Amino acid sequence: MMLRIKRVPTVVSNYQKDEGEDAARRSGGCGRNCLQKCCIPDAKHPLYTFKRVQEIPGDKCVLEHDNNQAPVAFLDSLLLGKWEVRMQRGLFLYDVTACETKVIPGRYGFMAQLNEGRHLKKRPTEFRVDKVLQPFDGNKFNFTKVGQEEVLFQFDASEDGEVQFIPDAPVDADTSPSVVAINVSPIEYGHVLLIPRILECLPQRIDRESFLLALYMAIEAGNPYFRLGYNSLGAFATNNHLHFQAYYLAVSFPIEKSPTRKVTTLGDGVKISELFDYPVRGLILEGGNTLQD
Known part of the structure; x- marks a missing residue:
């Protein structure tokens, strides 16, 4: 029997269903308290600023990041704490903590989750799935909405x-801040979106600056079970507005335990390896002398 991967577009914001609102209302505020020009002038939100790191002290720099001098515990109090407040307010489309998750017995120990809410809350796809790079289209849903x-x-x-x-x-x-927002269709506890320079309306295309921002977020979290990832159009991204996904899962991924084989080491000390004896192909980049490497 041939297996097929079914594409399930998902809702990541409670406002995706309201695209037909009268644009004329926005001159005095659209009434939805969004992040566009109609509502942004008086907006205020918590601001967490991180310290840029130049040197990497060791292989475990991300895991050993010292939060003792931070004004607030980034992962526990700020990110997860505020995420739980949103859950108590009923902003999520379903309770992901009630979804059954288990490790599948076998050689690799893959994880499976029964998430009916994410499947049932799907929406029509708004972009071509056969083209990875597409220009930003402000008429379609984006995170400023x-x-x-x-x-x-x-x-x-x-x-x-x-x-x-x-x-x-x-x-x-004027400076177009980067923001962390909830994903209203979460796949795990603490599921959030990191949206770089949100008001610049960048398409879903990873670049050096946005990737560094994601790395800094991982450093501030300072926890090996805080997962941060990126997926492009054509790889199940449902919005063409630059963003990263992140969530907390206190279990090792099977791919983290996969054997690797060294390919080469670059001049800046970055080692490139490849997965082997694993169901999918993949490259691993690690090391380097600075975070920029």
Whole structure:
């Protein structure tokens, strides 16, 4: 029997179903408290600024990140704490913590989750699935249209080199802040979206600057079970607005235990390896002297 992967478009914001709203209302505020020009002038959200790291002290730098001097515990109090507040408010389409998850017996130990809510809350696909790079289209759903209650906090580099937390900071439209927002169709506990420079309306195409931002978020979390990833159009991304997915799962992924084989080491110290004896192909990049490497 041939197996097929079924594409299931999902809702990532509670406002995706309201695309037919009268645009004329937006001149005085669209009434949805969104992140567009109609509602952004008086918007305020918590702001967490991270310290840029130049040198990598060791292979476990991400896991050993010291949060003792941080003004707020990034993962436990800020990200997961605010995520749970949104869950209590009923902003998610279903309770992902009630979904049955188990490890499948066998050689690899793959994980399976029965998530009926994510399947049933699907929406029509808004872009071609056979083209990875597509221009941003403001007429389709994008993250500037989410309700501000779905935003957890702003996340950007510190200007003075120190980690800071401001509970109620204005949203500066001129600098286009990066934000962390909930995914209303979560696949795991603490499932959020990291949206780089949200107001620039960048298409779903990873670049050096956005990738560095994601790495800094992983460093601030400082926990090996905080997962952060990226998927493009054609690889089950449902929105053509640059974003990363992140969530907390206290179980090792099977791929993390897969054997690897070294391919080469670059001049900057980055080692490239490949998976072997595993159902899918993949490359592993690790090491380097700086985070930029």
